[in-house]
Amino acid sequence: MTDHVELRTGIYVDSVSLMQVSRQVAAAAGVQAAQVAMATELNLDVLRGMGFEVPGSASPNDLVVALRAADETGVAAGRAAVDAALAGLRSAGASAAGFGEAPPPRTLGRAIDAVGANLALVSVPGRHAAVEAFDAIDRGVSVMLFSDNVDVDTEVLLKDAASARDVLVMGPDCGTAVVGGVALGFANVVARGRIGIVAASGTGAQQVMSLLDAAGVGVSHCLGVGGRDLSARVAGRSTRQALAALAADDGTEVIVVVSKPPAPEVLADLEAYAAELGTPVHWATLGTGRPDLTGAVEAVLAATGEPSPEWPSWDVAQQPVRAGSLRGLFCGGTLADEAMLVAGEVLGDIHSNIPLRPDLAVDGDLRAAGHVVLDFGDDGLTRGRAHPMIDPSLRLARIEVEAADPGCGVLLLDLVLGHGAHPDPAGELADAVRSARAVAAAAGRDLPVVVSLTGTERDPQGLTRCAEALRSAGASVFVSNAAATRRAVSLLPIKQEA
Numbered sequence: 001m002t003d004h005v006e007l008r009t010g011i012y013v014d015s016v017s018l019m020q021v022s023r024q025v026a027a028a029a030g031v032q033a034a035q036v037a038m039a040t041e042l043n044l045d046v047l048r049g050m051g052f053e054v055p056g057s058a059s060p061n062d063l064v065v066a067l068r069a070a071d072e073t074g075v076a077a078g079r080a081a082v083d084a085a086l087a088g089l090r091s092a093g094a095s096a097a098g099f100g101e102a103p104p105p106r107t108l109g110r111a112i113d114a115v116g117a118n119l120a121l122v123s124v125p126g127r128h129a130a131v132e133a134f135d136a137i138d139r140g141v142s143v144m145l146f147s148d149n150v151d152v153d154t155e156v157l158l159k160d161a162a163s164a165r166d167v168l169v170m171g172p173d174c175g176t177a178v179v180g181g182v183a184l185g186f187a188n189v190v191a192r193g194r195i196g197i198v199a200a201s202g203t204g205a206q207q208v209m210s211l212l213d214a215a216g217v218g219v220s221h222c223l224g225v226g227g228r229d230l231s232a233r234v235a236g237r238s239t240r241q242a243l244a245a246l247a248a249d250d251g252t253e254v255i256v257v258v259s260k261p262p263a264p265e266v267l268a269d270l271e272a273y274a275a276e277l278g279t280p281v282h283w284a285t286l287g288t289g290r291p292d293l294t295g296a297v298e299a300v301l302a303a304t305g306e307p308s309p310e311w312p313s314w315d316v317a318q319q320p321v322r323a324g325s326l327r328g329l330f331c332g333g334t335l336a337d338e339a340m341l342v343a344g345e346v347l348g349d350i351h352s353n354i355p356l357r358p359d360l361a362v363d364g365d366l367r368a369a370g371h372v373v374l375d376f377g378d379d380g381l382t383r384g385r386a387h388p389m390i391d392p393s394l395r396l397a398r399i400e401v402e403a404a405d406p407g408c409g410v411l412l413l414d415l416v417l418g419h420g421a422h423p424d425p426a427g428e429l430a431d432a433v434r435s436a437r438a439v440a441a442a443a444g445r446d447l448p449v450v451v452s453l454t455g456t457e458r459d460p461q462g463l464t465r466c467a468e469a470l471r472s473a474g475a476s477v478f479v480s481n482a483a484a485t486r487r488a489v490s491l492l493p494i495k496q497e498a
Helices: 015-026 041-049 072-094 108-115 126-138 152-164 203-214 237-247 264-274 293-303 333-347 393-403 425-442 463-472 481-490
Strands: 002-008 031-038 063-069 119-122 142-145 176-179 182-185 192-200 219-224 254-259 281-285 325-330 372-375 408-416 449-454 476-478
Touching (some): 015 072, 031 041, 041 063, 041 393, 108 126, 119 126, 126 152, 142 152, 152 237, 192 203, 203 293, 203 333, 203 408, 203 449, 219 237, 254 264, 254 293, 264 281, 281 293, 293 481, 325 333, 333 449, 333 481, 393 425, 425 463, 449 463, 449 481, 463 476, 476 481
Parallel strands (some): 119 142, 192 254, 325 372, 325 408, 408 449, 449 476
Antiparallel strands (some): 176 182
16 A cells, blocks of 8 residues: 655645545545645644645645555556646636636625625635625625634624624524525525524524425525524624514514524523514524424424424334444534434533533544534534535544444434535445444444434435435434434433433
8 A cells, every 4th residue: 555645836726626636536546545635734634634644844825635545556546637637627717718708806896786786695714704794795785604714703893884784694604594595505495485584503494494394384584694693792683683684574474593502691682672573483592491493393383383294204223232422423513512402311411522511522633432422514624624514524534433433332413405515415424324334343333323314305415315325324314303313312321421
């Protein structure tokens, strides 16, 4: 086996394109593993974890090419594949503009002026995002700020500026929105209807929309506000504006607010504000002693005279394990929060990179003894990388680690479908599940796997098709994240250590 690592300076390629390059290179003859990425610290840590020796001179402005091949011939084939893939990207870029065409606008503000837009979507690295968002706000345009890694003080300034111009800032780190039936960011294909959603959560909003769709109930709009909007510092600035906008919308008869665990005083203030709007507002806000998202949706259905269906599932026979802990590996932060709240009622303390209490934070290597739930979409794991709903490689690598760990009793995973997500996430995840169960079996262990599947039949990936692929790999699949979590907990030993 031969390893080859090289740095290429003066080259920048976005992370989504490099994910495709890596896949093309990995398919070259004789190549066993390939990673082509910008040399950010996170990506370098991934390479070190794969056993590659990374040059100390690497900087985020370098392109790092790491190849593992059977021999030097395989390395040569891999390098040739890298060159061909990068040349293909350059060729595609060069052909995008026609001779004699007017140059494209060089700022967001000029682009807004050119087309008369009333909504701008900003998706650039976090350190540049505020400049673009302020440019849009100055022109009286609402902003969906998809970018993460924007500090909270800047978020407050943006939202105050937006309020002064009577426009809405959705974000930062707003992954999901549906405006007038148009999906923005990560969004599922759902029917139009009378339920409006305000979401301080991306995957939480997708879970609620998908459950409503399964119940035959449509959505008028889903206005994301960013995961920190209901924090004490941001104090629901965008949520207030979004509630008012939906209350004034003729097509919205009922509003649902979806959120990660909010600051209690902010929630109380918003509840008082919502009571004066004249449009019924329901709360799918996670927290200790509060309903899970599925329970909140069922309450909305009951209040609007709609029956709750039997939520779809594709369960398989799996025997409870004799020893081991829960290991939850999530792409969705709100789904991870919900899993910790639901499982914690039975299991006690759960460690995480987004812990429910500060003393439950995992170390830098994301490891801890006992129960662990990780959010691979957290800001700290997406710097210089595509979101795991697009590029699941970090989570797939961690599944391999957990498969070999005798302390892992049950794997709990999420899979979120829809526009913007990986085109075939179930195929890769099913392969990883099948491999993990085989590794555990070779070591004399059972490894039950449970998957929370968020999506609809009309999503590009297809709900049932994905569920069947995962079930065929040996996983139990549930459209309700809460139900998936309870199923995973039921497979663990009855007596758990706190």
